[in-house]
Amino acid sequence: MEIENGIRLHSARGRWVVLAAALGSGMAMLDGSVVNVALPHIGADLGASLAALQWTVNAYLLTLAGLILLGGSLGDRYGRRRVFLIGVAWFALASGLCAIAPTVGVLIAARALQGIGGALLTPGSLALLQATFHPDDRSGAVGAWSGLGGVATAVGPFLGGWLVSGPGWRWIFVLNLPVAVAVALLTVRHVPESRDEQATGRFDVPGAVLAALALGGVTFALTEAAEGFSPAVAVSAVAGLLLGFAFLRVERRTPEPMLPLGLFSSRLFSAVNLVTLAVYGALSGVMFFLQVQLQTVSGFEPLVAGVAFAPVTVLMLLFSARSGQLANRTGPRLPLTAGPLIAAAGVLLMLRIGAHADYWTDVFPAAVVFGAGLTLLVAPLTATVLAAVDVRRAGIASGVNNAAARAAGLLAVAALPLLTGLSGDQYRVPSAVDSAFRTAVLICAGALAAGGLLALLTVPGKPAPAKSEPDATWYCAATAPPVDPGHECPGSTAETP
Structure with a gap:
């Protein structure tokens, strides 16, 4: 039922509904932004290998990417508030388990459980706004939600660095517990229940x-291959590819598929999702290696390393709306071509970050150029994805694009150490990290440039028709495109974690 x-x-x-939704999504966003800052300290405390640190990041992304579309459908069927609350509670309990994890294996398992909670929580936050507010106020509600999420994005690295430097890395997970309690209380008291009464059929x-199994198989093969080839690597790689093929066959034959393959009949939708894979894969790869480089090689304290790239968030908060408006006037080709190329230039400037790096002369310029490229890119990328399909399918198109971004990040974090030759405990050796970081920078810059070239060749230069053109107004993060699976969300292109 929709709210009358x-x-x-x-x-x-x-206002209470917006606050509850923003705190819920902000909790997941905050957690995602601080874990990378904590990786060197997690490794030192738990005696973890580089592969274990990769899984600390990827276990969460794996379950989130595999289940996020299903999570949105569950909310539509069984109640968006109910599923949102389950996601909040699940995420909090998994966070508590992360905080007390005695070994890196337990931490990885708890992070996978966090991803399941995130798959229920993340699409639910935006779906609550869509179902609860008067149609005239939906865009404003999403804008307010997005702005509050931007605050979480900006505060996250600072808070994470402070916690890691002070009480310790476990507190980045403890922090989720009081936030989850506040979200649950606000939601129960102020958020009305809603569901789609027309939602039928099987999940x-x-x-x-x-x-999830296909992504897991490929991710395991890429991660373990960095330690050396083995029969387990070969079996995992083959199994992952076969399961991926089986997934496509199931989606083709299922009456109500999680991934409607018909969406890809749109050449523009397919092309922009390929651009998404390149851009978000590069973004995740850079952020994974950058924190290790700043702390292990440059000797930055976690607090300084955490806020080193705050200019990226600031630029996106200030100028993403204007970037969306520019794309509406000029067409998406210009920003989708120039954005990745400028971001690639910013990544190449990171080659200046070495053993004796100075923040203002070496780190800050790279952050500004990289942030300028992302600011020019992210809003038009989201708007173009939504404009590539019929308006009634905008929700599922957005969800698919978000899942593509998560999967790209997952595979990038798994593959880059293999491609750069970093393995075992080498992430503690400055010379090894520095060499791997420079190779990773070149690979990520190349991926961004390839994304820009693909956009130049495939994305139209003229604005989309007015009847299907989304309102590209609010953006607050670069972690992934918006999620509202199964929902048309007029005027909403806000970023979510």
Whole structure:
């Protein structure tokens, strides 16, 4: 059931609903932004190998990417508030397990559980706004939600660095517990329940399971191959590819698939998702290696390393809306071509970050140029994905694009250490890290440039028709495109974690 007419944004209840949704999504966003800062300290404390640190990041991304579309469908069927609350509680309990993990194996398992909670929580936060507010206020509610999420993005690295330097890395997970309690109380008290009464049919559980297993198989093969080739690597790689093929066959035959393959009949939708894979893969790879480089090679304290690239977030908060408006006037080709190329230039400037790096002369310029490229790119990328399909399918198109971004990050973090020759405990050796970082920078810059070239060749230069053109107004993070699976979300292109 939808809320009759909807509540108004400027009412007291409306403000509480926005706060509950923003705190919920912000909790997951904050967690994602601080874990990379903590990786060197997690490794030292738990005696973890580089592969274990990769899994600390990827276990979360694996379950999140595989289940996020299913999570949105569960909310539509069984109640968006109910599923959102389950996601909040699940995420909090998994965070508590992360905080007390005695070994890196337990930490990795807990991070996978966090991803399941995130798959229920992340799409639910935006779906609550869509279902709860009056149609005239939905864009404003999403904008307010997005702005609050931007605050979480900006504060996250600073808070994470402070916690790692002070109380310790476990506190980045403890922090989620009081936030989750606050979100649950606000949601129970102020957020009305809603569901899609027309949602019928079976859930695509086989598709979700096959997607997660396929990604898991390929990720395991890439991660373990860095330690040397083995029969387990070969079996995992083959199994992952076969499961991926099985997933496509299931999606083609399922009446209500998690991934409607018909979306890819749009040449533009297919092309922009390939650009998404290149851009978000490079972004995740850079951020994974950058924190290790700053702390192990440059000798930055976690607090300084955490806020080193704050200019990226600041630029996106200030100028992403204008970037979306520019794309509406000129067409998406210009920003989708220039954005990745400028970001690639920013990545190449990171080659200046070495053993004696100075923040203002070596790190800050790279952050500004990289942030300028992402600011020019992210909003038009999201808008173009939504404009590539019929308006009624905008929600699922956005969800697919988000899943593509998560999968790209997952595979990048798994593959880059293999491609750069970093393995074992070498992440503690400055010379080994520095060499691997420079190779990773070149690979990521190449991926961004390839994304820009692909956009130049495939994306139209003229603005999309007005009837299907999304309102590219609000963006607050670069972690992934927006998620609202199964929902048309007029005027909403806000970023989510």
